[in-house]
Amino acid sequence: MKKLTFLPFIVLSSVAVAESVPEVVNALPAAESSPVSTTDNVLPQFSFEAQQARAAEWAKQAENIFQQEEEKRLKAQQLAEAQQRIQQEIGANQLQLATGTAKIYAENNFMPMWQDKSVEKIFLKEYAAFAASGVSAKAAKALQQILNVPNGLAKDILLTDSFLDYLYYNKNVLANANSWLYNLGSYRTKSPAQAHIDSWVKAVKNGSVGQFVANLVPRNHIYQETVQRLFSGAPMATAKAKKGKKGKHTAEDSATQAGGTSANFAKLALNAQRLRLIPSFSNGIFVNIPSYQLYYFRDGQLVLQSKVIVGRDERRTPVMYSKLSNVVVNPPWNVPASIKNKDLVPKMRKDPSYVDRKGYEIIDSKGNKVNPHSINWAAYDSPEKNFPYHIRQKAGDDSALGRYKFNMPSSDAIYLHDTPSRGLFNKNDRALSSGCVRVAKADELATLLLKESGWSEQKKQGVLASKKTTSAPIRSDNPVYLYYVTAWVENGKVHTLPDIYRFDKNLPRTTLDWAKIRTLIN
Numbered sequence: 001m002k003k004l005t006f007l008p009f010i011v012l013s014s015v016a017v018a019e020s021v022p023e024v025v026n027a028l029p030a031a032e033s034s035p036v037s038t039t040d041n042v043l044p045q046f047s048f049e050a051q052q053a054r055a056a057e058w059a060k061q062a063e064n065i066f067q068q069e070e071e072k073r074l075k076a077q078q079l080a081e082a083q084q085r086i087q088q089e090i091g092a093n094q095l096q097l098a099t100g101t102a103k104i105y106a107e108n109n110f111m112p113m114w115q116d117k118s119v120e121k122i123f124l125k126e127y128a129a130f131a132a133s134g135v136s137a138k139a140a141k142a143l144q145q146i147l148n149v150p151n152g153l154a155k156d157i158l159l160t161d162s163f164l165d166y167l168y169y170n171k172n173v174l175a176n177a178n179s180w181l182y183n184l185g186s187y188r189t190k191s192p193a194q195a196h197i198d199s200w201v202k203a204v205k206n207g208s209v210g211q212f213v214a215n216l217v218p219r220n221h222i223y224q225e226t227v228q229r230l231f232s233g234a235p236m237a238t239a240k241a242k243k244g245k246k247g248k249h250t251a252e253d254s255a256t257q258a259g260g261t262s263a264n265f266a267k268l269a270l271n272a273q274r275l276r277l278i279p280s281f282s283n284g285i286f287v288n289i290p291s292y293q294l295y296y297f298r299d300g301q302l303v304l305q306s307k308v309i310v311g312r313d314e315r316r317t318p319v320m321y322s323k324l325s326n327v328v329v330n331p332p333w334n335v336p337a338s339i340k341n342k343d344l345v346p347k348m349r350k351d352p353s354y355v356d357r358k359g360y361e362i363i364d365s366k367g368n369k370v371n372p373h374s375i376n377w378a379a380y381d382s383p384e385k386n387f388p389y390h391i392r393q394k395a396g397d398d399s400a401l402g403r404y405k406f407n408m409p410s411s412d413a414i415y416l417h418d419t420p421s422r423g424l425f426n427k428n429d430r431a432l433s434s435g436c437v438r439v440a441k442a443d444e445l446a447t448l449l450l451k452e453s454g455w456s457e458q459k460k461q462g463v464l465a466s467k468k469t470t471s472a473p474i475r476s477d478n479p480v481y482l483y484y485v486t487a488w489v490e491n492g493k494v495h496t497l498p499d500i501y502r503f504d505k506n507l508p509r510t511t512l513d514w515a516k517i518r519t520l521i522n
Contacts, residue, residue, distance in 0.1 A: 134508030418442035
């Protein structure tokens with residue numbers, strides 16, 4: 001399209017308008033026309049030069065639009081041709097991300113993406129571990145297709161398709177862990193973000209793809225040990241568990257060969273994927289929910305281990321990652337609505353004196369304290385009827401939070417805290433709370449964290465004795481991982497735990513040629 005296409009009409013029109021303006025001005029009554037200058041405001045905006053510039057700009061915009069549409073058309077044609085060629089290459093095999101795969105080969109002139117066999121081995125090992133977990137309903141079939149196809153373009157295409165699946169999973173599993181890893185069958189693959197695809201293609205072209213793929217593998221040593229066991233062919237323990245190191249359970253009495261169809265193999269594979277959420281066990285607070293144990297690591301050293309109480313089945317402690325923000329000494333307890341309506345209101349309705357006896361305060365919307373004996377408790381005879389007042393328990397040794405609260409940002413209002421109910425830590429099954437994590441050695445944990453914040457033991461004891469609520473910010477980097485893993489390998493041993501929330505039920509059985517997989521990755 002040429003710029004001159006629109007000029008004749010525009011130029012002639014502008015001239016006609018410009019020439020007609022004087023006549024309009026001259027026709028005005030003298031009182032109105034006399035102050036008007038033909039060179040001030042009217043004629044310049046209809047000038048020949050302005051119309052030429054405007055016409056040129058419109059023509060340029062039109063040409064850009066035409067070029068963009070032409071580029072879209074050519075890309076669509078290129079993509080369609082690539083899809084047709086890919087289908088011819090792979091035959092009866094099926095792709096999970098056909099459009100994304102075709103786009104890569106179309107834009108790179110069908111350049112092979114998997115010429116480095118060492119990189120291919122790294123990826124196949126990771127993808128096989130993913131396929132064995134059952135998180136994806138299609139990954140095992142995609143992997144088996146790769147195993148069945150000889151080296152060549154077809155295999156290269158199948159590898160790329162599965163890698164896009166793995167790249168999407170790798171980059172999004174942390175944000176979707178509670179659904180993908182604990183609600184099997186919810187995972188649906190999508191094309192990865194274009195920036196991630198571009199980074200991979202660039203790495204292939206500049207020879208750094210080995211590092212790119214290696215960076216996708218978790219550095220967590222327990223994850224790596226667990227995945228290695230899946231493919232080593234070493235015995236995998238399955239017998240009755242007994243208590244071992246760090247309060248875990250170690251199954252050692254008998255074993256079966258690791259295989260692709262045993263329930264123990266599937267459980268180990270699934271839990272390996274859960275372990276990939278933790279970058280390392282070197283710094284921070286780690287609570288494996290079904291183990292009822294807390295571990296505090298600093299610079300790779302275990303500085304504190306403590307029993308914990310976690311959420312009961314109907315109020316499960318969520319899998320989450322956060323960071324400690326502060327320690328509250330002598331914390332009051334602002335009762336959540338769910339606990340208020342289901343647990344406390346029935347007790348208070350039965351005996352209003354329970355409020356004062358247990359140190360609770362009932363507060364209205366204006367912040368005023370309400371006498372519990374003035375409330376019509378009969379109106380709240382069901383948990384479905386929302387109690388319109390806020391309930392708070394004053395700080396003290398008998399407070400539900402005990403003497404310490406360890407805050408961390410959480411959409412579920414989950415945190416760690418002390419408890420006055422010390423006897424509950426003697427139970428073996430400690431899924432007893434309303435979701436938050438109660439720490440047996442809360443005083444020891446608080447002492448370590450407060451010391452890092454500059455508190456002396458004398459200051460801590462003084463604040464405790466004052467009964468005054470005081471907050472201390474956490475200065476050091478203290479990530480908190482609440483995770484749920486029931487089977488893993490550490491120091492060569494397979495550890496198992498009871499599946500207290502029944503997340504491991506209905507484990508899928510994958511069908512794969514594991515002997516061939518081991519050959520390819522070794």
